[in-house]
Amino acid sequence: MSRLLVIGTGPLLDEGVTFFSGQCLRTWHLVKPLLDAGHVIRLVTLPIDDRATRGLTPAFPERTHGGFRYLQSQTNDLDALLPALHRLCREGSAEAIVGINPFPAAVACRLASDLPLWADMNGYAPCEGQTRGRVHGDDVALEHFWEMEWDVVRRADKISCVTRRQMDATLGELAMAGRLNRHTFDWPFVHFTPNAVADHFMDFRPPAPRLRGSQIGETDFLVLWSGGFNTWTDVDLLHEALERAMAQCPDMHFVATGGAIAGHDERTFERFQTLSRQSISAERRHILGWVPGEVVDALFGEADLGINIDSRNWETHFGARNRVVSMMAAGLPVLTTLGTEISQDLAAAGAVRTCPMGDAATLTDQLLRAHEDGPALRELARRGQAFVREAYSYEATTRDLVA
Numbered sequence: 001m002s003r004l005l006v007i008g009t010g011p012l013l014d015e016g017v018t019f020f021s022g023q024c025l026r027t028w029h030l031v032k033p034l035l036d037a038g039h040v041i042r043l044v045t046l047p048i049d050d051r052a053t054r055g056l057t058p059a060f061p062e063r064t065h066g067g068f069r070y071l072q073s074q075t076n077d078l079d080a081l082l083p084a085l086h087r088l089c090r091e092g093s094a095e096a097i098v099g100i101n102p103f104p105a106a107v108a109c110r111l112a113s114d115l116p117l118w119a120d121m122n123g124y125a126p127c128e129g130q131t132r133g134r135v136h137g138d139d140v141a142l143e144h145f146w147e148m149e150w151d152v153v154r155r156a157d158k159i160s161c162v163t164r165r166q167m168d169a170t171l172g173e174l175a176m177a178g179r180l181n182r183h184t185f186d187w188p189f190v191h192f193t194p195n196a197v198a199d200h201f202m203d204f205r206p207p208a209p210r211l212r213g214s215q216i217g218e219t220d221f222l223v224l225w226s227g228g229f230n231t232w233t234d235v236d237l238l239h240e241a242l243e244r245a246m247a248q249c250p251d252m253h254f255v256a257t258g259g260a261i262a263g264h265d266e267r268t269f270e271r272f273q274t275l276s277r278q279s280i281s282a283e284r285r286h287i288l289g290w291v292p293g294e295v296v297d298a299l300f301g302e303a304d305l306g307i308n309i310d311s312r313n314w315e316t317h318f319g320a321r322n323r324v325v326s327m328m329a330a331g332l333p334v335l336t337t338l339g340t341e342i343s344q345d346l347a348a349a350g351a352v353r354t355c356p357m358g359d360a361a362t363l364t365d366q367l368l369r370a371h372e373d374g375p376a377l378r379e380l381a382r383r384g385q386a387f388v389r390e391a392y393s394y395e396a397t398t399r400d401l402v403a
Contacts (some may be wrong), residue, residue: 005089007101007108010045010072012065013200013293020293021048021228021261022322026122029162029196030100033398034067042071042092044085046104048262060084077176078107085111098393098401101153102128106148109155118401119156120193124166124318126151131231131315135267135359140256153177160193160401161354163341167192167370169318172248173399194342195322196392201329206301206309207294215252221371224303226296227323234311234337234358239275241363246281249371254255255286255295255303257296302331305370305377308336308343312357316340328352328388334383335366349391351384 008027013020017092031043036258044060061072071088088392089097089111090253096116099108105119129145153173161167167190174180174189178378212218229235246252276285286293300306306327310316316339326337327334328351338354338384346352353370355362370377390396 001040002095003040004034004042004098005085005094005095005102005108005181006034006041006097006100007041007085007104008043008045009104010070012045013198014063014065015238016050017296018074021034021292022292023048023122024116025198025322026045026120026195027219029099029198029394030055030098030120030193030401032066033198033394033402034098037400037402041306042088042094042272043068045070045072046076046081046107060088072093076103078110081093081107086113089113089115093113099156102145102148102152105156106151116157117155118158118160119152119158120160121149121152121166122159122195123320124169124315127313127315127318131155131265131313131382132265134313135265136229147172151176153179153348158187158191158400160191162194163318164192165341166318176271185391188400191403193363194392194396194397195320195325196397197325197329197388199394201326202389202393204300204330206330207298210295210298211255212252212302216284217251220253221249221253221305221308222303223252223300223367224255224327225258225307225309226299226327227258228258229256229265229272230263231265231268232315232319233268234273234309235268235272235275237311237358237360238307238309239279239361239391240270240360241367242285242361243281245367245371246279246284246362248368252367252371253284255288255299256289257287257291257299259287265368267341287382289294297330300327300332303332305367306332306334308334310337310339310343310357312339316357317376324352325388325392328384329392330379331381333377333384335370337363337365346384349387351380353380386390 007022059074061330097108098118099105100120102125118269125148129142260269308324318341335353337357339357347354355366370383
């Protein structure tokens, strides 16, 4: 048993939380097994977007998640945050530090401490900066993303990566930093820690429907997008395929929860909103934006198909898609572009339907096939749910961390 200072992304998923990301799920994904193993944890979560609170003195109001108490920072301002985290580290007599997600991991690496440090890089930061630059038309943010990556590569004792491809890239960076030397000849620097099924979805019971019987018919076919419209999303492909499929299927509806990612990418969602407003089937596109978790749960229960659409880029190559695993664990059959490592792993297991990136004709055909293929779709949902609940449990994905 050890005393750990853990810095992650928050808030954790609780009733009433609206703006939420896969990084928040990742925090609990790593914290829960450490707690179960008997470690004493002081968790501090950092906000996803803190633009309204920059320059404030950090306040750490206490929150509770399923009986577990943690502290929620109100700011990411490093000038204020680092001294406060130093005090928490000393007061709690921490024996090791864990940073979960790229920014909290970089913050952990900037602490003036020589304690053992595990940095979880849930996403390949340089490529996230690259895709942001493509969307915004400049590379101003690249320095920020590379600073996070380099802070971790130079300091962390162990680094967890969300894909095997990211592990290889990280090993290359460690070599460039001179850390692959005679002293680290057999040191296990990097660990594969794929996104897990959140415990929320392990025994999922959706609440009452939100759309069926009111905005859509009881037997209409509902396609669900869940999560932020990030820089890697091919909204033009999604729009074009929906336009074609919905024109042929008058009972097909599309609902999107999530939206712009404040401080990172507002433009991708804005473009999709514009395309949807101009659509010939605009009245059957329900663009809800960020909604409370209980609304998302209801839609997981009433949708017929979950969808994930990636563009062809290096973030897709190195990254993962937490939303895909979540939808499958909740019992939704999923249609995804084939590009991320997780999409290829799931396709190899026969657990999802796929289409090539950038191929509107095939995506349309897959939507039409799903619309007409009720029994096969339900069997895919059953098979996919069983697969991800076993392969991507907290226990299965955190053995290296807990060991």
